[in-house]
Amino acid sequence: MEKFEKFTGIAAPMPLVNIDTDMIIPKMFLKSIARTGFGKNLFDEMRFNRDGTEIADFVLNKPQYRKSEILIAGDNFGCGSSREHAPWALEDFGIKVIVSTSFADIFFNNCFKNGMLPVVLPQEQVDLLMKDAEKGENARMSVDLEAQEITTSDGDVIKFEVDAFKKHCLLEGLDDIGLTMEKEASITSFEKAAEQARPWV
Amino acid sequence: MSPKTLYDKIWDAHVAHEAEDGTTLLYIDRHLVHEVTSAQAFEGLRMTGRTVRAPEKTIAVPDHNVPTTPGREDPAQMTPESRIQVAALDTNAKEFGVHYYPVSDVRQGIVHIVGPEQGWTLPGMTVVCGDSHTATHGAFGALAHGIGTSEVEHVLATQTLIQKKSLNMKVEITGKLMPGVTAKDITLAVIGETGTGGGTGYVIEYCGEAIRDLSMEGRMTVCNMAIEGGARAGLIAPDQTTYDYVKGRPHAPKGAQWEAALDWWKTLYTDEGAHFDKVVTLKGEDIQPVVTWGTSPEDVLPITATVPFPEDFTGGKVEAAARSIEYMGLTPGQKLTDIEIDTVFIGSCTNGRIEDFRAVAEVVKGKKIKDGMRAMIVPGSGLVRAQAEEEGLADIFIEAGFEWRLAGCSMCLAMNPDQLSEGERCAATSNRNFEGRQGYKGRTHLVSPAMAAAAALTGRLTDIRELM
Numbered sequence: 066m067e068k069f070e071k072f073t074g075i076a077a078p079m080p081l082v083n084i085d086t087d088m089i090i091p092k093m094f095l096k097s098i099a100r101t102g103f104g105k106n107l108f109d110e111m112r113f114n115r116d117g118t119e120i121a122d123f124v125l126n127k128p129q130y131r132k133s134e135i136l137i138a139g140d141n142f143g144c145g146s147s148r149e150h151a152p153w154a155l156e157d158f159g160i161k162v163i164v165s166t167s168f169a170d171i172f173f174n175n176c177f178k179n180g181m182l183p184v185v186l187p188q189e190q191v192d193l194l195m196k197d198a199e200k201g202e203n204a205r206m207s208v209d210l211e212a213q214e215i216t217t218s219d220g221d222v223i224k225f226e227v228d229a230f231k232k233h234c235l236l237e238g239l240d241d242i243g244l245t246m247e248k249e250a251s252i253t254s255f256e257k258a259a260e261q262a263r264p265w266v
Numbered sequence: 267m268s269p270k271t272l273y274d275k276i277w278d279a280h281v282a283h284e285a286e287d288g289t290t291l292l293y294i295d296r297h298l299v300h301e302v303t304s305a306q307a308f309e310g311l312r313m314t315g316r317t318v319r320a321p322e323k324t325i326a327v328p329d330h331n332v333p334t335t336p337g338r339e340d341p342a343q344m345t346p347e348s349r350i351q352v353a354a355l356d357t358n359a360k361e362f363g364v365h366y367y368p369v370s371d372v373r374q375g376i377v378h379i380v381g382p383e384q385g386w387t388l389p390g391m392t393v394v395c396g397d398s399h400t401a402t403h404g405a406f407g408a409l410a411h412g413i414g415t416s417e418v419e420h421v422l423a424t425q426t427l428i429q430k431k432s433l434n435m436k437v438e439i440t441g442k443l444m445p446g447v448t449a450k451d452i453t454l455a456v457i458g459e460t461g462t463g464g465g466t467g468y469v470i471e472y473c474g475e476a477i478r479d480l481s482m483e484g485r486m487t488v489c490n491m492a493i494e495g496g497a498r499a500g501l502i503a504p505d506q507t508t509y510d511y512v513k514g515r516p517h518a519p520k521g522a523q524w525e526a527a528l529d530w531w532k533t534l535y536t537d538e539g540a541h542f543d544k545v546v547t548l549k550g551e552d553i554q555p556v557v558t559w560g561t562s563p564e565d566v567l568p569i570t571a572t573v574p575f576p577e578d579f580t581g582g583k584v585e586a587a588a589r590s591i592e593y594m595g596l597t598p599g600q601k602l603t604d605i606e607i608d609t610v611f612i613g614s615c616t617n618g619r620i621e622d623f624r625a626v627a628e629v630v631k632g633k634k635i636k637d638g639m640r641a642m643i644v645p646g647s648g649l650v651r652a653q654a655e656e657e658g659l660a661d662i663f664i665e666a667g668f669e670w671r672l673a674g675c676s677m678c679l680a681m682n683p684d685q686l687s688e689g690e691r692c693a694a695t696s697n698r699n700f701e702g703r704q705g706y707k708g709r710t711h712l713v714s715p716a717m718a719a720a721a722a723l724t725g726r727l728t729d730i731r732e733l734m
Contacts (some may be wrong), residue, residue, distance in 0.1 A: 092680060170466060
């Protein structure tokens with residue numbers, strides 16, 4: 066996984082609440098056995114007509130948002146299925162950070178596994194960022210994970226919380242499985258004890 | 267010792283390692299695998315030279331892509347991509363030596379129906395699967411939840427998951443249910459109350475007399491949709507109903523091991539005075555047969571209600587409701603029972619078990635579905651199908667005009683050929699009514715099996731109590 070570096074990018078506003086994983090990447094695109102290439106189908110039914118032409122008023126089709134790297138989204142973003150294809154599609158499109166008042170649990174965890182940062186903020190701060198994002202390509206926000214800060218185009222600084230372990234993994238680009246395998250001895254001793262306590266498992 | 271919740275007890279019994287900040291390696295007792303979310307994980311193992319740590323605790327079955335029409339052994343029934351995905355699971359299951367139920371096996375079916383049916387799911391276990399409806403297994407008092415593909419790879423390689431503990435939420439359903447009200451109505455009513463984000467950050471324990479009174483199958487329906495309420499997992503404490511269901515299943519413990527297991531299972535309940543961070547209480551007698559009108563499972567109303575106005579809502583939900591009503595082709599103020607239905611889908615991990623089919627048979631026996639109605643019944647497993655045939659249910663369905671299918675996820679998520687066409691309106695016993703879920707621009711109303719059966723007969727959303 067690549068290290069999560071400080072960056073400045075365009076933020077796209079998506080104020081709709083309950084944006085679900087079927088919207089982010091519809092099921093007909095889940096048939097690939099690869100991890101890449103999902104970006105072209107991101108938000109497919111919102112973004113494209115059936116004949117493949119673009120729906121002009123969808124935010125990521127507007128000229129000023131085509132290179133967005135940040136999404137400012139409505140409440141409960143990513144609800145629905147466990148499909149990691151959702152963060153894969155967002156990441157493949159170029160989205161690195163999503164800001165909302167809340168995220169569905171599985172989607173939230175999936176983001177971190179793919180070098181993406183979901184940021185939870187109170188409603189008034191999401192509203193402020195949403196307004197900023199509505200300014201289009203002039204609204205270039207900066208995200209600094211190390212300092213846990215988002216800086217708006219007007220220079221307002223918003224602090225955010227992030228789990229210390231997840232932050233460390235993002236900043237260093239660490240592979241979870243490798244880290245867990247370092248604790249092999251703990252797992253083995255747990256297995257031995259559990260085998261005694263619950264031999265039927 | 268301070269009193270513990272059921273969730274606390276199962277969690278504590280599975281901590282393989284805990285860091286100072288509470289980041290925990292939770293040991294996983296059962297890992298269920300299907301074809302859509304596992305190929306990249308197995309490939310990851312291959313690329314890093316890793317193996318499956320506990321193949322004996324890993325169970326794979328293809329379900330999402332598989333056709334449910336007779337003659338599905340013919341590869342032409344699947345798109346090339348679906349074929350590749352199912353073939354990849356075949357190969358991976360063999361190569362890594364995990365338990366496997368291929369399409370040709372009578373035990374094949376939806377992963378969340380096969381697990382309990384075969385006795386893989388037992389009380390007090392930790393169960394994960396790359397599928398959000400893993401919550402189903404919580405009905406046994408097992409801590410069960412969905413994970414993404416990276417986590418699937420992590421569990422395959424290490425048999426653990428990196429977790430932080432969730433908060434505890436209690437959902438109590440007091441008293442008795444009224445006639446015509448089912449487990450599906452309970453679980454939808456709870457989501458209507460809490461919203462689809464209301465459970466975010468929590469593990470729910472469902473309790474109360476109305477929950478105790480449910481069969482195991484009803485309990486699975488309730489826990490299945492805990493995820494639609496945003497919860498990491500739903501749990502119901504095991505009791506005699508649970509033990510009776512589990513006993514004698516192929517992978518359930520036997521003899522002295524059964525007795526030892528039972529001793530432990532009987533300790534799996536929430537202690538008197540244990541702390542819940544959030545409590546929701548509904549009276550069983552207040553729950554009506556319900557239906558969804560919108561494109562979020564929280565858009566729930568009693569069947570006797572009318573389509574709401576966007577202005578009835580606040581905040582971001584005003585725009586979302588307006589969008590839903592337009593997408594669903596409805597008019598605010600319209601009676602829900604006036605909504606005409608084109609298609610009925612009965613099945614899925616929510617309602618694809620034998621009791622669901624018995625409920626449908628009771629409604630449609632000796633009757634015919636409405637002219638022009640497309641109605642299909644898709645069993646959750648090959649064994650459910652066989653049992654329904656043995657009990658004579660299949661004949662009732664076929665005589666009534668239903669298509670009687672083979673086992674799979676089918677039109678719940680429409681990854682296989684079973685899909686809605688543009689504007690087609692469906693009464694479905696599945697779990698999600700999202701835009702496009704059952705097919706591009708398809709319209710879904712979530713209901714109980716009995717309500718779906720009633721809609722198939724009348725051609726509109728129908729209050730089951732009118733037919734009782």
